[in-house]
Structure formats: C-alpha cells, structure tokens
Amino acid sequence: MLHNKFSRKWLSLAAASLALTACDPAPVDTIDPPLAGATIGGDFALTGSDGATVNWADFAGQYRIVYFGFTYCPDICPTDVQRFSQGLAKFEQAAPELGTKITPIFISVDPERDTPEIVGQFIANFHPRLVGLTGTPEQIEDAARKFAVFYSRGDDTPGGGYLVDHSAVVYLFGPDGEPIAILPTDQGADAVAAELAQWVS
Template identity: 45%
Template sequence: MQRLLRILVLVLILGLGALWGVAWFGRQPGEPLGDAFMRQVAALTGQEAPLPSAGGVQLPQGASLGGPFTLVNQEGRTVTQADFGGGLLVAYFGFTFCPDVCPTELGAISAAMDLLSPAQAARVTPVLFTIDPERDTPEALKAYVANFHPRMVGLTGTPEQVAETARRFRVYYAKVTRPEMSEYLMDHSSFIYLIGPDGRVRTLLRPQTSPENIAAAIRGQLAGM
C-alpha cells in the first residue's frame, strides 16, 4: 500500500512538473507564469480559466460588475457597449479637472497600450468615463483624451446616465467644495476596469498598477476572447 502511495505521489509530482514546464514554454508575452499554469490546468480539465488579475482584485465567484450602458462620446454621438466592435475596454472613471490621480492612471493605461502588439492594440479601446458631466462636455473630453492615446475615448452623458453607469460599476464619486477653492473637485474611487463586449467587468486592477501589469492583464483577457 505504501509503495502504491509513493508511486502515485511520484506520478503527481512528475505531472505537475511537466505542466509547469508546458506553462513556462507556452506562456504568452508578458503573461505571469501562474496565470499560464492555471490556463493549462483549465485546458486539461475542461474548465474555464480564472481571470488573470496581474496584481488586481479577483472578483468573487458569481460576482458581476458593469453591464450595458448608454452614454455620449467625445464626438457628441450616443454610444453603447455594442459600438466598440466586440473588443476589450480598458476603462477608468475620472474627470478632466482632476489634478493628479486621473492623469497618472490614464498615463499608465496609455503606456500599457504601447506595450501591446499592433494586432492586440487594435482589439482594445482605452476609455475615460467621466464622473463630472457638469463640466465634461464632449468638447472638453475630446481635448483632454487627445493628450494620452490616439485610441482613447471619452464618455459623458446626462447626470442621470452617468450616475446609473457609476452604480452599475460600483464607482464612488462625490463633489468636493471648500471656501479656498475656486473650482470644485470630485472625490472618487480609482480602479481600472477591463470590460468585455457585454459591458461586464472581467478584471479589476488596483490604483497604481504598473503599465507592464496592465498590459499583461489585457493580453490574458484577449487570449480568452
């Protein structure tokens, strides 16, 4: 009996070692080895691979963020998630008057886009969802997103549309005014969302995620689309 157990343990160790080897040689550019290993396990068992987090927040099983939306882009045209050609959205909720956090995160997203291959980048749209529709008109968004990446889209809408979209994505935001301020600011959460063609969030990345990890998460998602 003990001999049989030893043989089974040895077979298991050899099998796991072989699987790690396949994951190492078969991983995609920039894909973490752990994600590549889980992808091989999923392929072997016929299960769906877990979403790569790349330092992000793994959504609990059954949890759902996002969904269909209707907003206005920087050209003044009404759009929904269906207008993005079935590609992946890399989204951030912020505002054009943001003094520091928003340009930092949008800059990281833009840098991540530049790390993708041309074929990969063609399937991805970076998006700024405004949480300040009072000031972020289509014209203001058009001028602002042009500072970051040529593929970046700005989305605004009525206060009701913006509030409904923020609710679907569980985005916190609130207007902040102080006596010493000439303009109000917006306090808001600061995650990066990777959104699938159905408008649902596939991966949620923490603030200050590096461009390299953002790009790795994007590649992981594209591999499963």
C-alpha cells in the same frame, strides 16, 4: 478620499485572486479571471467627445478598458489614464493584432464641467484610440452604479473650483461585456501590459 478607499478594496480582491491562481498548476487558459461572475458593467447611453450618443453595446466584440474620472482632476485621474494608456501601447507593440481588439474608455463623473469638448481635449493627451464619454447627471449616475463606481462632489478649491471624490478603478472587460480583471495602474505601464497579455486573446 474615495479614490484610495475603493481602489484598495478592488485591488486587494484582484491581488488575492491572482495570488491563488499563481499557485495553481492548471494551464493559464483554464484559470477564471479575478472578476469572473461579478455584476459589474451594463448598458449605458452617454455622449462622446464628438457629441454623438455612445452605448455600451457599440463596443460589442471588443475588450474594453473602462475608467471613471474627471478632466479637472489634479493628479489621480491623469496618472491613471496615462499609465493604462502606456500599458496598452506597450501591449500593442508586443502583440499588434491583439492590441486592436482593445478599446480604452474614459467616463466623466463631473457632468457639470466635463462637456464633450472638454473631454475631447483631455483624452487627446493620452492614447490615440481613447474614447471619452460624458452625459447628464442622471446618465452618469446610472452608468456609475452599473460599474460599481462611487463618486461625490468634494471640497471647493482656490479659484472657485471643486474636486470630485471617486473610486479610481481601471476595469478590463471582455468582448461580451463581461468583467475580467482590474488593471494594476499603481504598478506602472509594464504591469498593465502584462495583465492585458494574460487575458486578451
């Protein structure tokens, strides 16, 4: 499935970058983020769980955790969202003032089923400040392209449902919308909190 294929690609890139910087005696604040200069992210107009239009520019000045998934996902999506939510909560406990500078965002890749109401029910299970977004197929396609996320309708499941294959990457963006790093949700909440501590200031 695309989940693992693209996740490994991006995580390998991040790991390689971090491995190189770990050997560099330069101060942390002079190290370039793993995704520095990458053309990831950009303007979008999507629909929030309250039905209001939400734009990328609405988060200006905030660090942003961004994840694309779908609410009917049986395992990968809820696990990833739980881990970055728990990692953010740990970071908030350790650095409350810095924690408030981060907005976590979940964007659906299943506009056919993920209505604002359904997305709202999904995000209520995780971080209290998690923003849930959906939109039309065209809006989701545009946002996914800008954020280098790949997705497609997958196999049908018993009962008439279906899965959505997608790249499962948890991005961290800076206050100006610049890509910073990929959060290591595969390593658990503590690793996510440590990664946030490295870049959020």
